[in-house]
Every structure is written in structure tokens, then in C-alpha cells.
Amino acid sequence: MNLSEMNIRRRDMAVSDPAVVEHMLLSSRVGYLGLVDGDVPYVVPLNFLWHRNRDAIYIHGAQDGRKASLMSIQPKATFTVSQELGTMANPIPAKTDTAYTSVMVFGRISLIEDLDEKTEILEAMLAKYVPGYYSRPLSPQHVMSYISNAKSSVRVWALSADQITAKRHEESMSTLFYPGRTQVQDVLQQTKGNA
């Protein structure tokens, strides 16, 4: 995995542990695919599959539509997942901040044409999103006739990760806001602690 700290201003928040990135990419249900339409960005939420051995994000979708058409014109893409843990409250308003982990995968999109690879990916997506639901594995024959509800053939794309960056901001879990928490209460607590 090409995990880089390049372009991260706050080096203290850069994630250098690939296991944190793997966890985020394997446990997130939804990621945000960024594409470019001329000079206009396009961001679409998608279910996805992270393939550990290939360093690739797999997605699927209809062969028609804006996403498919943009990917065929301009394959450079970014895929972002994040997990928000909550807001860290602070008696000083400027220090109120968010606790989160985020991962950005930069790379190129390619269409998967190979039937066996398509079958493997669709099978793995079913195992991720409806684990244990199907009693039998998908057959390539089934995938061949895999027609979506929209009557548009299902395509599978891979985003090969050229570079991954990740950030984590988890300075102080004990300051996470909950309904009813107040500045007055926190200041009193601090005063006690310092006495």
C-alpha cells in the first residue's frame, strides 16, 4: 500500500499505520467517489469493495448514467471514506473540533471486462453487504445475465490505488460532546482538577 503523508498540512494527524487504513476501507459501507466533469467536480456515494491484495477499490453500477460516462472520459478518480466519532467540546469556542478518521484513495479507474474477475467481485460484494444470505455462490453464467432493475447491464470498475492518504483526529475522547454537556460544567471540572 502506497500510504503517503504528502499534502497533509497537519502532520500530527497523518496516519502512518496501514492497519488503520485497512480497517477503514474494509469496514466502511459507503465511500464517496470523486470524478471530474470538465472543470466541475462530481461526488457520488457508493457501496464498494476494498481488495487487499490488489490495492484496489471495486465499485459496480449501470453501464449508462453520468458516473459511467465520466469514468470513461476521465479515469482519474478519488475515493474517500470517513468515520466521525463526534465533536470534542472545549470551553474555548475556537478549540471545539471534530474527532474523525478519513482515508483518501487516489488512482485510475478501469472497466473490468474479464467475466471471472467480475464474478469474483460481485460475489465478494454480496458477501460484504448481505453476508450469509445466499446459500450458493454466484455462477459466471448468472453474472452473464446479470441485468439490473433498471434494465441496464451491470458493470464493474476498479480504482487502482496509486496513492493513499489518511488522517485521524482523536486527541481527546473524554471531551466528546453529549446532549446536556455544558461549558460551565467543563470549566468547573477543570478548576477542580487544577486545585
Place this chain on the structure above:
Amino acid sequence: MNLSEMNIRRRDMAVSDPAVVEHMLLSSRVGYLGLVDGDVPYVVPLNFLWHRNRDAIYIHGAQDGRKASLMSIQPKATFTVSQELGTMANPIPAKTDTAYTSVMVFGRISLIEDLDEKTEILEAMLAKYVPGYYSRPLSPQHVMSYISNAKSSVRVWALSADQITAKRHEESMSTLFYPGRTQVQDVLQQTKGNA
């Protein structure tokens, strides 16, 4: 609100009710800002504020860093929020699908320089993310000296919504997958229903 169905392939999923969009934009804690860096998309998760009367997304952040620099060069931006309700299982693998609502806001980013507007926005963000925490409102004087933990001045930007598109896929809540649900069980159920 300029809510459009343009570019939505699946017209049956297009949201035409502005109240659904308002709900999504006001209740979501995190949105994904899409920017363009040359021909490479950049997607960053952010806390944000939707301002109903101005049809604008407000965000804040450090004056330095990649996001701030990209926005100053190329103001065209997209902001996406989504809510995933779960996966709808179907005995036919190709019909397994996701239930979700998503909103995309397309527009232009501008830097907010006016101190009163900045104060109003930062105040409203605190009210959204740590409601009831502070006993007194922010003063413009406080905002003037508002320095983040990173020692970089806090900036506020507005993304004015030129166009909004929204999609909703909620065909069949009764088919939502849960651990232990199986194809066999669903087929039996269908057979009973048809008997």
C-alpha cells in the same frame, strides 16, 4: 432552491420534494466537498452548515492546506450528503440493492470576509454541533482572535447552490437485510404468499 432532475438517469428515483432535501442538508453532520486539482478530483469530508434562506452550504477551516488552496484557484465545487438505510436483499442476486437518499449541491465557493457574517456562521455551527454547550453567544471580538489549534487563522467559505439534485431509493423497506436473513427463508415466504 433550484432542485433539478437533470442528469439523473433513473427518473423514478429523482427527489422532487424540497422538504426531503432540506431534511438531508439540515440533519446530516458530515458532507463530502468535491474540488478539482488540475484534472484530479479531491474529496474531503467536512462538518458544514446549510443556510436555508441563502441556499448556501457554509464550511470552515484553516487558511492553509490543500483544500483552501484549491478553492482559491478553482471555485467550482460539489457538496454531497447521503444517508444509507441498508441493503435490500432479494432471492435474485442481481436485484439486491441499496436503500439510500443522496443530495448533491453544485455551485461556486467564495471566501466570507465580513466579520458579522463569519460570526453568525461560526455561532450557528456551534449551535449545530454542540447545542446548548455555550451559555453566551460568540462575540465578533472573539471571532477576530479565533485561532485554531493549528495556529492557522480560521476561514469561512460559502458554496452558493446553483443547482441541487437528489435521489432516493426506498422501494421496499420490508426487504432490508439483517444478520441471519436468508434467501431460502425469503423464497419460502414468497411461496406462502403466492399460495
